[in-house]
Amino acid sequence: MHQINEAKTILSDRIAALSESATIAMAKKGRELTAQGHDVINLSFGEPDFQTPDYIKEAAKQALDEGFTFYTPVAGYPELRQEIVNKFKRDNNLDFKPENIVVSTGAKQSIANAVMCLVNPGDEVIIFSPYWVSYEEIVKLAEGKSVLVQGTLENDFKVTAAQLEEAITPRTKVVMYSSPCNPTGAVFSEEELLAIAKVLEKYPDIYIIADEIYEYINFEGRHASMASFDFIRDRVITINGFSKGYAMTGWRVGYLAAHKTIADACDKMQSQITSGTCSIAQKSATAALKGGNASALEMAEAYRRRRDLVLDLMQDIPGLKTNVPTGAFYIFPDVTAYFGKSYEGKTINSALDLSMFLLTDALVALVSGEAFGAPTCIRFSYATSDERLVEALRRIKISLAKLQ
Known part of the structure; x- marks a missing residue:
C-alpha cells in the first residue's frame, strides 16, 4: 500500500473548513475519562434519558416479524x-x-x-x-x-x-x-x-x-x-x-x-x-x-421539575447568571464572572476553559457556549436523573469555589 503523505493536504477544503460537533466532542472526552475509571456526570448531550415507550418498541418487533x-x-x-x-x-x-x-x-x-x-x-x-x-x-x-x-x-x-x-x-x-x-x-x-x-x-x-x-x-x-x-x-x-x-x-x-x-x-x-x-x-x-403524545407530555413534566431543581441549586452558586428557560431541557447561564480567575496556575479566559476545568476538576461534562454562538455561556443539559443533577451541581459548586 502507498503511504499517505501527511505533509500534503489530501482532504477537501470543504471538510477542512468543517468543525466537529462540540456536543459530540465533549461527550467523547467525558467517555474517555469514564473509561479511565472516573465517575463522570455527562450533562453535555442533548439526549432524553428516558427509554423509548414500550408500544413503539413493540411496533419495531412486529415490523420485523411482518x-x-x-x-x-x-x-x-x-x-x-x-x-x-x-x-x-x-x-x-x-x-x-x-x-x-x-x-x-x-x-x-x-x-x-x-x-x-x-x-x-x-x-x-x-x-x-x-x-x-x-x-x-x-x-x-x-x-x-x-x-x-x-x-x-x-x-x-x-x-x-x-x-x-x-x-x-x-x-x-x-x-x-x-x-x-x-x-x-x-x-x-x-x-x-x-x-x-x-x-x-x-x-x-x-x-x-x-x-x-x-x-x-x-x-x-x-x-x-x-x-x-x-x-x-x-x-x-x-x-x-x-x-x-x-x-x-x-x-x-x-x-x-x-x-x-x-x-x-x-x-x-x-x-x-x-x-x-x-x-x-x-x-x-x-x-x-x-x-398520540401522552408519553411525550409525561416526559415534559419531568423535565419541568428537573429544570426547577437545577435553577434552585444554581441559586447557591455565585457567578452563574441565567434566565428561566420555558422549553427543551437546557439551562444556558452566563459565566463571565469566572473569566480571569485561576486555580493552580491555570487561568480561565473563556467558557471553553471553564467547561474543560469543570470536566477535569468536577468530572462534569458540559458544553461551552462558543459552539452555540454565545462565548459567554455554558450549556447544562438536565436530561438525567434528579440524583445525578444534585450531585453534578454539588461538584460544580465546589470546583467553582476554587477559582480565585
Whole structure:
C-alpha cells in the first residue's frame, strides 16, 4: 500500500473548513475519562434519558416479524407521511398533504436537505443566535454565509423582529431558528413569531427554516408554529422528528413539511445521499404518532421539575447568571464572572476553559457556549436523573469555589 503523505493536504477544503460537533466532542472526552475509571456526570448531550415507550418498541418487533426489511420510498412510507399530516392537523392546526412531507434519517438531515436545496454559494442565511451547533456548519457545506443575529439574556435569548429586519440584505435567502431552542430553552410566543413573520412578508424571496424538534417539551402551553401564518406559509420549511418528544434518538427519524416544490427537491437530494430511512424505524415512528403524545407530555413534566431543581441549586452558586428557560431541557447561564480567575496556575479566559476545568476538576461534562454562538455561556443539559443533577451541581459548586 502507498503511504499517505501527511505533509500534503489530501482532504477537501470543504471538510477542512468543517468543525466537529462540540456536543459530540465533549461527550467523547467525558467517555474517555469514564473509561479511565472516573465517575463522570455527562450533562453535555442533548439526549432524553428516558427509554423509548414500550408500544413503539413493540411496533419495531412486529415490523420485523411482518418482513419490513426492504428498501423504503425515499420520502418515507405513505402511511407514516399520512400520520405526520394528521399530527400537524391535530397538534398545530396546519393543513398539509403527504406530498409536502419528506421523512429523513433524523431532523439534522432534514435541515441539511433544506439548506442544500435552497442556498447557493454566497447566499446569506440569518441564524438566530444562540443556535444549535450544526446550523452554521451545514450552511458552510452549502457554501453559504451565516449571518448571526444575537438574542440577549435579558430577552430570554430571543431575537426580535426589529433585529431581524436590520440584518436582512439583498443576499438573504434563508432565516433559520429553533423554538423551543437548543441551547437556551427559549420559546417564541405566537405574538413574537407573528411580528417576525410580518417582517418576512415584505421579502418574498426569503425562506424560513423553523426547527421544532423540541415542540412537545414546552412548559408554556400551546406550541406556536411559523407555518400557521397563511401569508408566509409557502415559504416555511417546518422541521420536526421523534428523537426528543418520543425518546427515539437512536432510531434516527426526522421529517420536514414544505411547499411541494421544496419537498420534491429534498426528495431528489436525499435520493442521492441516503435514500429512504430505515424501514423498522419508520414503522415505529408511525406507531408513535398513532399513539398520540401522552408519553411525550409525561416526559415534559419531568423535565419541568428537573429544570426547577437545577435553577434552585444554581441559586447557591455565585457567578452563574441565567434566565428561566420555558422549553427543551437546557439551562444556558452566563459565566463571565469566572473569566480571569485561576486555580493552580491555570487561568480561565473563556467558557471553553471553564467547561474543560469543570470536566477535569468536577468530572462534569458540559458544553461551552462558543459552539452555540454565545462565548459567554455554558450549556447544562438536565436530561438525567434528579440524583445525578444534585450531585453534578454539588461538584460544580465546589470546583467553582476554587477559582480565585
